[in-house]
Amino acid sequence: METTRATNPLIKKTKRVYKDKWSGLLFISPFFLLFAIFGLIPMLFSFYLAFFRWNGLGPMTYTGLDNFRLVLEDALFWKSLSNTFIIGIMGTLPQLIIGIFLAYALNSTLIRFRNVFRVSIFIPYVTSIVAVAVIFGVLFSNQTHGLVNSILIGLGYDAISFTTSEWGAKIAISMMIFWRWIGYNTLIYLAGMQSIPKELYEAAKIDGASIWAELRYVVIPMLKPFIIFTVFTATIGALQVFTEPLVFLGRSLREEGITIVAYLYRDAFMSNFFGTASATAVLLFILIMVITCVNLLLTNQIGKSKWKGAKKG
Structure with a gap:
């Protein structure tokens, strides 16, 4: 039974697909990582900061609208x-x-x-x-x-x-x-x-x-x-x-x-x-x-x- 599962072409194909999928994600991950660091996170922080008073150094004070x-x-x-x-x-x-x-x-x-x-x-x-x-x-x-x-x-x-x-x-x-x-x-x-x-x-x-x-x-x-x-x-x-x-x-x-x-x-x-x-x-x-x-x-x-x-x- 184990030999049949190991040689099943469907299982081999599934493993190969997952392997190719993660390999592709690994290659494009630097773009998403850089985008998150320099794009997404600053954008979300800007939305958050819009409701606070802050001079860049001191404590942040919530001011609402x-x-x-x-x-x-x-x-x-x-x-x-x-x-x-x-x-x-x-x-x-x-x-x-x-x-x-x-x-x-x-x-x-x-x-x-x-x-x-x-x-x-x-x-x-x-x-x-x-x-x-x-x-x-x-x-x-x-x-x-x-x-x-x-x-x-x-x-x-x-x-x-x-x-x-x-x-x-x-x-x-x-x-x-x-x-x-x-x-x-x-x-x-x-x-x-x-x-x-x-x-x-x-x-x-x-x-x-x-x-x-x-x-x-x-x-x-x-x-x-x-x-x-x-x-x-x-x-x-x-x-x-x-x-x-x-x-x-x-x-x-x-x-x-x-x-x-x-x-x-x-x-x-x-x-x-x-x-x-x-x-x-x-x-x-x-x-x-x-x-x-x-x-x-x-x-x-x-x-x-x-x-x-x-x-x-």
């Missing part, structure tokens, strides 16, 4: 929130729209040296943020010899102090975000366009469709999964903008360009108010979840009616 009340009553919080939305719209929405047209152009056979342009447009994404800050610091310098101010003066306008003016700071930071991420979204759309069957492009050309009609009835409906992905990532990225205002404005983080994550950073690491900073992080998490759900409802409608009409035709 007082941290949330302090944040919501702070005028600078609402200013940072409005700045985040304005900068996010100005820096993110154009790159999503223009990225589709750039990807369509790079996917076209009419453009020569397409591979060169594809590499070139992705360079800003892999460029060091310090180098980007230096470049845009020169372009949007407050001095009259700055490139943008030189152009404005040449056109007969007054020079702008980009780091201190209300819209100057927003425009400069938005342009920095646009320049850094336009290539990333373009390549995502380009990959999506290359996955579209060539028969659809050929059928559109045979039917005499214009470039706009081809984009409207073929490309955009077929790019729907890619558009949803870029909208989600761009929205979350826009709500988490931090590096650009920090490197452009410096540690002063003036209210003209401060974002909600920069507001959180100022509370935690410049004022040592970790409780209110954690409360701000919780509010930001809730905001991201709400906007993500709204995005999901809106992007589900992209190309739906148009594509159905095209299929009927």
Whole structure:
């Protein structure tokens, strides 16, 4: 009986499956371990800390919802929130729209040296943020010899102090975000366009469709999964903008360009108010979840009616 059980192929197969399963878990365990240490545990601790007053060194004092009340009553919080939305719209929405047209152009056979342009447009994404800050610091310098101010003066306008003016700071930071991420979204759309069957492009050309009609009835409906992905990532990225205002404005983080994550950073690491900073992080998490759900409802409608009409035709 024991010999039969030992040689049973089903038992051998089961043991081999369990062995392979645990071997696979062992190989991927470093990722989950690092994620738990540097991601999950700090996130849970931040939720916990949102209900306490703590300066990072002394004892923690339970305050209930007082941290949330302090944040919501702070005028600078609402200013940072409005700045985040304005900068996010100005820096993110154009790159999503223009990225589709750039990807369509790079996917076209009419453009020569397409591979060169594809590499070139992705360079800003892999460029060091310090180098980007230096470049845009020169372009949007407050001095009259700055490139943008030189152009404005040449056109007969007054020079702008980009780091201190209300819209100057927003425009400069938005342009920095646009320049850094336009290539990333373009390549995502380009990959999506290359996955579209060539028969659809050929059928559109045979039917005499214009470039706009081809984009409207073929490309955009077929790019729907890619558009949803870029909208989600761009929205979350826009709500988490931090590096650009920090490197452009410096540690002063003036209210003209401060974002909600920069507001959180100022509370935690410049004022040592970790409780209110954690409360701000919780509010930001809730905001991201709400906007993500709204995005999901809106992007589900992209190309739906148009594509159905095209299929009927």
